[in-house]
Amino acid sequence: MRTTRTFLIFMSLLFLALAGVPYGTAATEAAPASEKVYQIGTDTTFAPFEFQDVNGKYVGIDMELMEAIAKDQNFKFEIKSLGFNAAVQALESNQVDGVIAGMSITNERKQKFDFSDPYFDSGVIMAVREDNNEVTNYEDLKGKKVAVKTGTEGYTFAESVSSKYGFTIVPFDDSSQMYDDVKTGNSVACFDDYPVLAYGVKQKNGLKTVTDKEKGASYGFAVSKGQNKELLEKFNAGLTNLRANGEYQKLLDKYLGKNAVSTANQSRWGLVKSSLPALFVGLGKTLLYTLISLFFAFILGLIFGFMKVGRNKWLRGIATVFVDLFRGIPLIVLAFFIYFGIPQALGFTMPLFLAAILTLSLNAGAYVTEIIRGGIQSIDRGQMEAARSLGLPYRKAMIKIIIPQAIRVMIPAFINQLVITLKDTSILSVIGLVELTQSGKIVIARTFASFDIWLTVAVMYLVVITVLTKISSRLEGKVRHG
Amino acid sequence: MGKIKVQGLKKSFGANQVLKGIDMEVQEGEVVCVIGPSGSGKSTFLRCINRLEDITAGTVVVDNSDINNPKTDINKVRENIGMVFQHFNLFPHFNVLRNIMFAPLELGKQTKEQARATALKLLDQVGLSDKADAYPSQLSGGQKQRVAIARALAMNPDIMLFDEPTSALDPEMVGEVLGVMNDLAREGMTMVIVTHEMGFAREVADRVIFMDGGYIVEEGPPEKVFGSPQHERTISFLEKVLKA
Numbered sequence: 197m198r199t200t201r202t203f204l205i206f207m208s209l210l211f212l213a214l215a216g217v218p219y220g221t222a223a224t225e226a227a228p229a230s231e232k233v234y235q236i237g238t239d240t241t242f243a244p245f246e247f248q249d250v251n252g253k254y255v256g257i258d259m260e261l262m263e264a265i266a267k268d269q270n271f272k273f274e275i276k277s278l279g280f281n282a283a284v285q286a287l288e289s290n291q292v293d294g295v296i297a298g299m300s301i302t303n304e305r306k307q308k309f310d311f312s313d314p315y316f317d318s319g320v321i322m323a324v325r326e327d328n329n330e331v332t333n334y335e336d337l338k339g340k341k342v343a344v345k346t347g348t349e350g351y352t353f354a355e356s357v358s359s360k361y362g363f364t365i366v367p368f369d370d371s372s373q374m375y376d377d378v379k380t381g382n383s384v385a386c387f388d389d390y391p392v393l394a395y396g397v398k399q400k401n402g403l404k405t406v407t408d409k410e411k412g413a414s415y416g417f418a419v420s421k422g423q424n425k426e427l428l429e430k431f432n433a434g435l436t437n438l439r440a441n442g443e444y445q446k447l448l449d450k451y452l453g454k455n456a457v458s459t460a461n462q463s464r465w466g467l468v469k470s471s472l473p474a475l476f477v478g479l480g481k482t483l484l485y486t487l488i489s490l491f492f493a494f495i496l497g498l499i500f501g502f503m504k505v506g507r508n509k510w511l512r513g514i515a516t517v518f519v520d521l522f523r524g525i526p527l528i529v530l531a532f533f534i535y536f537g538i539p540q541a542l543g544f545t546m547p548l549f550l551a552a553i554l555t556l557s558l559n560a561g562a563y564v565t566e567i568i569r570g571g572i573q574s575i576d577r578g579q580m581e582a583a584r585s586l587g588l589p590y591r592k593a594m595i596k597i598i599i600p601q602a603i604r605v606m607i608p609a610f611i612n613q614l615v616i617t618l619k620d621t622s623i624l625s626v627i628g629l630v631e632l633t634q635s636g637k638i639v640i641a642r643t644f645a646s647f648d649i650w651l652t653v654a655v656m657y658l659v660v661i662t663v664l665t666k667i668s669s670r671l672e673g674k675v676r677h678g
Numbered sequence: 679m680g681k682i683k684v685q686g687l688k689k690s691f692g693a694n695q696v697l698k699g700i701d702m703e704v705q706e707g708e709v710v711c712v713i714g715p716s717g718s719g720k721s722t723f724l725r726c727i728n729r730l731e732d733i734t735a736g737t738v739v740v741d742n743s744d745i746n747n748p749k750t751d752i753n754k755v756r757e758n759i760g761m762v763f764q765h766f767n768l769f770p771h772f773n774v775l776r777n778i779m780f781a782p783l784e785l786g787k788q789t790k791e792q793a794r795a796t797a798l799k800l801l802d803q804v805g806l807s808d809k810a811d812a813y814p815s816q817l818s819g820g821q822k823q824r825v826a827i828a829r830a831l832a833m834n835p836d837i838m839l840f841d842e843p844t845s846a847l848d849p850e851m852v853g854e855v856l857g858v859m860n861d862l863a864r865e866g867m868t869m870v871i872v873t874h875e876m877g878f879a880r881e882v883a884d885r886v887i888f889m890d891g892g893y894i895v896e897e898g899p900p901e902k903v904f905g906s907p908q909h910e911r912t913i914s915f916l917e918k919v920l921k922a
Binding site: 589 | 728730753754756757758759760761763765767768769770771780781784785826829830833
């Protein structure tokens with residue numbers, strides 16, 4: 197009985213934590229407008245519009261423009277660095293109040309969002325590898341592969357001319373991956389918004405631009421259709437003021453002018469060293485999310501694992517559905533569903549940490565359920581029979597005889613799950629969780645140093661997992677021998 | 679009134695009916711050996727007595743408790759019925775002493791000191807005083823089964839059930855286990871023993887039951903069942919096992 201009660205308490209706490217979310221949000225929305233902190237979604241890797249500087253602070257045209265407007269119009273905001281697609285989805289599901297991410301104003305987007313006055317006129321430009329002198333115009337792309345970033349104007353443009361010039365499109369989620377694909381030679385060229393590409397070339401990203409700018413759409417700040425009107429008005433008013441007093445031009449010059457800032461003159465080791473603090477913070481998050489999620493996964497696994505070996509066929513059925521469901525959904529889909537899908541359907545805001553922990557806990561919980569079921573069922577039936585024949589109740593026999601033996605069987609599988617969950621946290625970078633992998637992406641967005649940074653990130657994972665595995669094996673040895 | 683009273687007992691596993699109607703009684707202090715070919719339902723019958731198998735039809739009354747009655751506390755009834763299994767089923771994560779002390783302690787029957795004293799006494803009785811601190815994996819089959827008997831006796835039961843206790847043993851170890859059982863029988867323990875040891879059954883049993891095809895085919899004192907079996911199937915079974 198005692199154990200059941202403990203499970204129930206944990207479950208209630210979990211549900212309370214969940215239920216508390218919408219109420220919490222409602223309270224903030226009820227506060228006076230001047231107190232409100234707007235949540236602004238943005239991309240992680242769209243230099244020079246948004247990227248992290250060496251100190252981990254978000255800088256770029258969008259960021260500084262937002263700051264200047266907020267100052268001018270006297271409101272507060274908080275930046276959510278989600279990645280472009282995630283930011284757009286977050287806006288659709290009202291997870292954020294607005295998005296500024298070098299977003300082109302298109303008719304399609306106008307169906308869902310209200311846009312500010314355009315603040316930047318962009319256009320698409322093509323780039324190839326620095327040493328590539330064969331591809332100089334669109335005709336040279338015939339039969340080749342071209343890298344593009346999903347959801348951008350470059351993508352739309354590439355799609356519109358791909359059949360005419362006979363090239364294949366390779367889609368990527370962020371600019372630095374797209375550039376890397378060109379640098380490694382998988383794709384011969386890429387299309388990107390010209391300010392972004394121009395900035396990248398200046399940072400020695402290994403590419404050069406070869407065509408003139410295709411006249412394109414303009415960038416605008418977006419809010420959900422019919423919502424946050426006052427925020428949109430403030431943005432427009434602030435933008436007008438900044439244009440009038442010349443501050444906006446100064447801002448553009450800072451990033452796109454002749455004397456624009458560059459980080460390209462750092463040494464390789466210096467660059468890795470300067471990115472280490474950010475990576476260690478990411479590593480800390482990875483570990484934190486792994487441990488918290490495994491804790492809840494363990495509780496879920498205990499509940500459903502025992503339901504699965506129990507004698508009640510309804511409980512067995514429920515546990516089977518739980519396992520099939522969360523083992524059958526890819527982690528990345530589950531993350532999207534929990535963070536974007538459910539809040540959109542039910543109309544509330546889901547905090548990122550909760551979505552991340554729910555995703556990992558449910559996924560790992562399904563596997564832990566199976567580990568526990570398998571462990572218990574691996575114990576010879578005779579053990580339970582011997583205990584019961586002595587007059588022990590089922591629960592006592594389970595706790596004193598079956599579980600202690602089953603745990604020894606389960607430990608290697610648990611260690612395995614620990615490693616898997618730790619690595620799986622990297623998948624949550626798609627919903628903007630800044631763990632180790634996302635930290636790496638952010639650094640690369642600024643520095644374009646793929647090899648050095650991914651190597652550093654890989655080594656960090658490897659060291660941590662090796663250390664954890666060694667500790668666990670020692671623990672396993674102890675349990676086995678008494 | 680018998681110690682164990684079985685009436686119209688039937689047991690099916692799915693569509694497979696293993697026991698087709700068993701009626702029998704065991705008196706206090708009686709030693710009953712159940713013999714018969716494999717698949718005849720002997721072990722299932724034994725396991726129905728302490729409800730390790732749920733019965734499909736009929737009644738089993740042990741010490742005046744109908745074990746299939748939902749109001750009966752089956753755990754209380756089982757405290758009074760020791761069981762010894764073919765494969766010993768010792769708890770591998772406990773040492774010998776703890777295997778024996780486990781149930782009395784866990785069920786609050788004895789203090790730790792009492793349980794320890796009882797366990798040591800029982801170990802002496804089965805001739806394993808020197809193995810108190812050993813783990814099951816360090817024991818031979820015969821030693822394991824003697825510890826298992828001691829474990830069952832630690833709850834001080836009135837009835838002992840033996841499910842082919844020597845079938846998993848090397849031949850040279852059968853004797854030591856049968857010896858312990860023989861002692862128990864002489865002390866007046868009520869025992870139901872499923873066995874293939876015909877010599878033992880003949881020597882120790884008060885009554886022998888021959889089962890085949892889910893029925894009791896023949897029963898009686900050992901000299902009668904072994905000496906002048908009446909039923910054709912009993913005759914052919916005994917011919918086979920006694921020739922071997």
